[in-house]
Amino acid sequence: MLKDKIIVYTSGTFDMFHYNHLKMINYARSLGDILIVGVSTDELVSSYKEKPIIPFNERLQIIEALKTPDIVIPQRTLDHTEIIKKLNIDAFVVGDDWVGKYDYLKDFGVQVFYFPYGSGISSSSLKKTIYNSYESSLLKERNAKPETIKGYKIKR
Numbered sequence: 001m002l003k004d005k006i007i008v009y010t011s012g013t014f015d016m017f018h019y020n021h022l023k024m025i026n027y028a029r030s031l032g033d034i035l036i037v038g039v040s041t042d043e044l045v046s047s048y049k050e051k052p053i054i055p056f057n058e059r060l061q062i063i064e065a066l067k068t069p070d071i072v073i074p075q076r077t078l079d080h081t082e083i084i085k086k087l088n089i090d091a092f093v094v095g096d097d098w099v100g101k102y103d104y105l106k107d108f109g110v111q112v113f114y115f116p117y118g119s120g121i122s123s124s125s126l127k128k129t130i131y132n133s134y135e136s137s138l139l140k141e142r143n144a145k146p147e148t149i150k151g152y153k154i155k156r
């Protein structure tokens with residue numbers, strides 16, 4: 001706590017920013033007085049899953065444009081020990097797809113909240129939907145029979 005202020009930290013990739021990202025950031029904001037949001041760098045994300053579609057600098061600017069965060073910083077590691085100590089974090093919020101991963105922060109007196117995304121939208125589901133739509137379009141295109149060849153109409 002900093003002069004009776006509760007400092008909350010949340011972090012994520014925030015690729016293809018969507019409603020569940022916004023809900024988690026707003027939830028984190030509701031838990032304290034100062035909200036710090038960490039945006040994972042492309043290098044960090046690439047260390048445990050596919051590289052984000054939206055480049056790091058653009059994802060950072062999207063989060064900075066929100067009214068909710070007080071501070072937006074790059075996140076370069078999944079180990080939050082140093083960030084917690086340096087920034088005097090009181091609470092940490094992360095999506096429930098990471099349940100248990102950050103329980104070690106409790107040893108530093110940090111309250112850990114795993115935000116329930118619930119069913120619905122995620123960056124991964126968006127990517128899959130876009131890919132499937134694109135693949136379907138390609139398949140239709142490959143199976144389509146041309147109406148003309150070199151300007152001559154084909155009789156069927």
